[in-house]
Amino acid sequence: MKEELIISGRMNYKVDPSLHIWGWEIPLYLFLGGLAAGVLFFAGLYYLRGKENEYQSAVKWVPMITPFLLAIGLGALFLDLHHKPYFWRLYTTIKLQSPMSWGAWTLMVITPLSIIWSATYIKDVFPKWDWKYKWVDDLVAYFIEYRTQLAWIMIIFSVILGIYTGILLSAFNARPLWNTSILGPLFLTSGLSAGAALIMMLSKNPLERIRFSQIDLMLIAVELTMVIHMFMGFRASTEVQIEAAALFLGGPYTLSFWIFVVFIGMLLPAFLEIWELKGNHIPAYIPAVMIISGSLMLRFIIVHAGQASRYLY
Amino acid sequence: MRYAMAVDTKKCVGCSDCVVACQTENNVPIGYCRDWVVEITHGTYPQLELEIRSERCNHCDNSPCVRCCPTGASHYSDGGIVLVTEDKCIGCGACISSCPYDARYPHPDGHVDKCTFCIHRVQKGQKPACVEVCPTKCMYFGDLDDPNSDVSKVLKKRKFKTLIPEAGTKPQLYFLI
Ligand code: SF4
Ligand code: SF4
Numbered sequence: 001m002k003e004e005l006i007i008s009g010r011m012n013y014k015v016d017p018s019l020h021i022w023g024w025e026i027p028l029y030l031f032l033g034g035l036a037a038g039v040l041f042f043a044g045l046y047y048l049r050g051k052e053n054e055y056q057s058a059v060k061w062v063p064m065i066t067p068f069l070l071a072i073g074l075g076a077l078f079l080d081l082h083h084k085p086y087f088w089r090l091y092t093t094i095k096l097q098s099p100m101s102w103g104a105w106t107l108m109v110i111t112p113l114s115i116i117w118s119a120t121y122i123k124d125v126f127p128k129w130d131w132k133y134k135w136v137d138d139l140v141a142y143f144i145e146y147r148t149q150l151a152w153i154m155i156i157f158s159v160i161l162g163i164y165t166g167i168l169l170s171a172f173n174a175r176p177l178w179n180t181s182i183l184g185p186l187f188l189t190s191g192l193s194a195g196a197a198l199i200m201m202l203s204k205n206p207l208e209r210i211r212f213s214q215i216d217l218m219l220i221a222v223e224l225t226m227v228i229h230m231f232m233g234f235r236a237s238t239e240v241q242i243e244a245a246a247l248f249l250g251g252p253y254t255l256s257f258w259i260f261v262v263f264i265g266m267l268l269p270a271f272l273e274i275w276e277l278k279g280n281h282i283p284a285y286i287p288a289v290m291i292i293s294g295s296l297m298l299r300f301i302i303v304h305a306g307q308a309s310r311y312l313y
Numbered sequence: 314m315r316y317a318m319a320v321d322t323k324k325c326v327g328c329s330d331c332v333v334a335c336q337t338e339n340n341v342p343i344g345y346c347r348d349w350v351v352e353i354t355h356g357t358y359p360q361l362e363l364e365i366r367s368e369r370c371n372h373c374d375n376s377p378c379v380r381c382c383p384t385g386a387s388h389y390s391d392g393g394i395v396l397v398t399e400d401k402c403i404g405c406g407a408c409i410s411s412c413p414y415d416a417r418y419p420h421p422d423g424h425v426d427k428c429t430f431c432i433h434r435v436q437k438g439q440k441p442a443c444v445e446v447c448p449t450k451c452m453y454f455g456d457l458d459d460p461n462s463d464v465s466k467v468l469k470k471r472k473f474k475t476l477i478p479e480a481g482t483k484p485q486l487y488f489l490i
Contacts, residue, residue, distance in 0.1 A: 003357055009329060010349035012418035019415065021406040082404025083423035089384040089401050100407045101383035173480060174377060174413035238479070311413045311477045 006312075019175075019307040025080035027299040030165040031194075032073035033107070034187055034295065036066040037162035038195015040114060042212075044151035044158065055211065057203035061125045064118040065198075070111045077104075099171050103164040110157045117154060120144045162188035165299075169306060177244035177302070177309035180233055186226045187299075193219035194295035197269075201288035209284055213273045216291060220270045227262065244309035253305045261301060265294010315374075315457040316392035316430055318444070319464050319473065319487040320367050324451035327352055327365040331443035331452070335369075338431065338442035342421050347428040348443055367443065367452065370395060370416040370428035371476065371484030378408035378417065386424075392456060393485065394432050399424040413480040430454075457485075 014021050043063040046055045081087050091108065095101040119140050122129050131137045143150065166187030169178040193216055200212035234245035248257045269287035276282045327350045335341060335348050348369035355362045372395050379387045379395060386401035387408050397408075397417075402424040409417045409425060420426040431441035435454075439445070444452040455462025460469075464487075473487040 003355075005354040007352045008349055009332065009351075010346055010415075012345050012415075015409065015415050015418050019410065021409045021419065026406075080405065082406070082419050082425075083402050084404070086384075086400060086403050086423075089386070089403050093383070093385050095383055095385060097380045098383045098407070100381060100405055104383060171381060172377065172411045174411050307410070310415075311480060 019310070020304075022080065022303055022307065024300070025076040027296075027303040029073045029076040029080070030168065030187065030303070031296045031299040032069045032076070033103075034162055034165045034191025034299070035194045035198065035292070036069040036073070036110070036114065037158040037165075037188070038192040039063055039066050039069075039198060040110065040117070040154050040195075041158040041162070041192060042195060042199060042215075043117065044155040047147060047151045048155075055203075055205070055208045056124075057205065057208055058199045058212070060121040062199050062202050063114060064121070064125065066114040067111060067118060070107065070114060074107060074111070099164060099168045103161075103168055106157060106161050106164055110154070110161055113150065113154055113157065116143050117150060120147060120150075159188065162191040165191060169302065172306075174311065175244075175306045175309050176238075176240040176311070177234075177247065178306040179241070180230055182226055182230045182233065183302070186223065186230065189219055189223050189226065190295045190298055193223060194292045197288040197291035201285045201292075203284075210277065213277065213284075213287070216287070217270055217273050217277075220266045220291075224262070224266055240309070240311050244305075247305045247309060252308075253301055256297070257301050257305075260297040261294050264290050265297060266291075269294075314392040314459075315485070316372065316394055316435065316455070317457045317464050317485040317487065318369075318430070318441070319453040319467050319471075319489055321449075321451040321453075321467075321471075321489040322364050322366050323489065324449045325350075325365045325367055326449055328448060330446050330448060331367045334442040334446035335428070335431075338434075339429070341426070345418055345420075345426070347416075347426065366488055367447075368414070368416075368476070369443070369486065370412075370430075371414060371482065371486040372428075372430060374483035374485060375481060377411040377413075377480075377482060381407045381411045383407065390432060391436070394430045394435075395427075396429055396432065397425050397427065413477050413482065414484075 010016055039062055042058045047059050052059045078087060090104045094105060120143050163184040166184035170181055170183040173179045196212045196215045200209050203209050231245055234241045247253045269290040272282050272287040329350050332346050332348055341347055348367060351366045351368055353364045372393055374393060376395050379389060384401050384403055386398045388396060390396045404423045417425050417427040434441060440454050444454045453463040453467045455464040457465055459465060468487060471489045473489050475484045475487060
């Protein structure tokens, strides 16, 4: 048998023996971005479909959490930067070829949008709310006039944000595990499904809960198809991608991926939701928490496993 | 102008003089390196074959690191040399993830650091420190557009390869085989 032994004299911190430049911050940022994108997408969608009063949680008050989710996400991104005093450089350039750049700009659009959207509903949710200043009141009243336009922009930007969380990784062809174009749609679907789960968990309206439980079921089916597709693609690809897939098919990430992401994050909640839709009672938060934690684990595992996958030469 | 370097794998003995020369010339922080030596053993005993290479950033023609940098800190400079502008770099790590050769590292000061082909020397007409110091003279540097440069001449004579050409980066560090 031919053997190959490689010895390198390089031992750079966070690069060798295997890359670990991204720790918990980037996966958390990607997860929160995806979750916020999911919630805002449904808020816009059901507003446009005229369900504002039927699905009050989805349209009116769950979106109020998203500015906080996005702020924590941006905080995590900031913590990840090694050269923090220069972070403002992100916003002096627009580089379309760099997902990191247009993602940062997308956040700059969607974060204020989520605040504006929440502000237009704050008096519906907290009837005693007082803006204190008249000009804020006027401004909010102005935005209320334009909710339809806001909803459209929100839908478009939440899809961009959701896809971006995957494209940020899939644009790196140096890491074979990430270098698959299915990662964008997969992370978008996972974000939408986490968003739907959050709405389902927080809603008090049984009809709304059933609707979002159905949506989640559908999204889980799409996610599972994409996961299978992703592995089929890897297995039929070049050696480095076959090796990348092996990280999940017998390699060190096998158990964590299949148990936390696929079983607890997709199969089990899907089963519980079918059970519930059949008329049995299951507290809504159980499948919802599973779906949300599965979505978080997906980001963590893909970000970490991707850094372990590489070209050997 | 297109700067490039060729490393003779038949002459390199793996002494790491190039690594130390670079660390001294460029004030590389202790424990880090911008260039490094790789030793690869092929085959089974007793039919063994050893290849030794001095590696560094490939100053790729199609650099993923320049493409993914959100601030423009990573950029092409004279003759295609890929550089990082320290006070534009936010240390996001995207370029580190994007380099298939792992040629970059996070400098303890926060910005990203890597080989510069010793551009400060090259602009003065000198050779990069690693090329200058190599005791076996196994490295050749110069302008590929100039047929009389050291690197053009040796690439005309010898067989060579580049590393991971399938990654599509169009590396400009050639290994003579
Ligand atoms: S070797 Fe890496 S760091 Fe150097 S130019 Fe190519 S991709 Fe960029
Ligand atoms: S770490 Fe610096 S050089 Fe690298 S991509 Fe980020 S900003 Fe650009």
